[in-house]
Amino acid sequence: MNSVRAIQQLNKRELEAGITPDGSWHSDYRDTAFIYIGGLPFELSEGDVITIFSQYGEPVWIKLARDKETGKSRGFAWIKYEDQRSCDLAVDNLGGANIMDRVLRVDHARYKPRDDEDMKDNTMGELSLDPGHESDGARRKRGKTESESDDDYRPMLPEEIELERLLARLDEEDPMRDSLVKRQQDKVDEALRKLKKQQRKEKERARRKDTHRHRDGSRDRERRKIRDAGEARSSRHSRRRDDRSRSRDKHSSDKQRRRASRSRDGSDEDRRRKRARSRERREDSRSRLYRSRSAASPLPYRARSPR
Numbered sequence: 001m002n003s004v005r006a007i008q009q010l011n012k013r014e015l016e017a018g019i020t021p022d023g024s025w026h027s028d029y030r031d032t033a034f035i036y037i038g039g040l041p042f043e044l045s046e047g048d049v050i051t052i053f054s055q056y057g058e059p060v061w062i063k064l065a066r067d068k069e070t071g072k073s074r075g076f077a078w079i080k081y082e083d084q085r086s087c088d089l090a091v092d093n094l095g096g097a098n099i100m101d102r103v104l105r106v107d108h109a110r111y112k113p114r115d116d117e118d119m120k121d122n123t124m125g126e127l128s129l130d131p132g133h134e135s136d137g138a139r140r141k142r143g144k145t146e147s148e149s150d151d152d153y154r155p156m157l158p159e160e161i162e163l164e165r166l167l168a169r170l171d172e173e174d175p176m177r178d179s180l181v182k183r184q185q186d187k188v189d190e191a192l193r194k195l196k197k198q199q200r201k202e203k204e205r206a207r208r209k210d211t212h213r214h215r216d217g218s219r220d221r222e223r224r225k226i227r228d229a230g231e232a233r234s235s236r237h238s239r240r241r242d243d244r245s246r247s248r249d250k251h252s253s254d255k256q257r258r259r260a261s262r263s264r265d266g267s268d269e270d271r272r273r274k275r276a277r278s279r280e281r282r283e284d285s286r287s288r289l290y291r292s293r294s295a296a297s298p299l300p301y302r303a304r305s306p307r
Helices: 002-017 025-029 046-056 085-094 136-151 158-169 177-296
Strands: 034-038 059-066 073-081 105-109
Touching (some): 025 085, 034 046, 073 085, 085 105
Antiparallel strands (some): 034 073, 059 073
């Protein structure tokens, strides 16, 4: 605030003294087309700052300081104009201006870019921020927020509609205008906070529901895997049992065939033995009969004398 008052006093003394532009204190900064802007509202983006300061010249480069972790604005920036005289106008007219209940501090600056800093025109189209002043997480978070704000159309809240009506109805010279606008703006901010909180809750519920669905799906997959593994194991066991039963059947059939073969061989041998014994018995009976006849008639029949 002291720098703003000092610049205003310098301008006032120069006007009273009738100093020409060549002798003005602005001539000390003829070698630079940069200005420093402090006291910016944290809600403003690069496009908002360019919109405010483009009414006094054509900005060709802007750098809004952002937090490395969160990517949020830190409330100060640097702008480079195409014409150096635009810097004089911006410093004289916007220094001390009230933007969203914050007082701007605007002054000349001799900005020294870093070696890896791109000084090309970044005021048109998509803004390319300096990677050294913003982390990857902050860029992803800010890009996601911007895409969501572009894609999701949100109708105006009743508080926002009332604020628009209030701004259109109140006179610029009304001493109560600022307090009424501020009061209504607080209501709008509170409504927006509630809306964002509700949206976060809905997203969290959707995320939990999606996680629960994925968890159930994973459980089903695990159950299917366990069931398939059990079926494969049971099929292996059944195949093994079948193989064992087939081997037992084959072994038993082999034993039965061997036993049948042995029984057949034994029966043939028994029959041969029986036939041999019966033949021996017949021969033995014949020999006994012959011997008994020989003992009853020692002489032949022809040697007997007739009676």
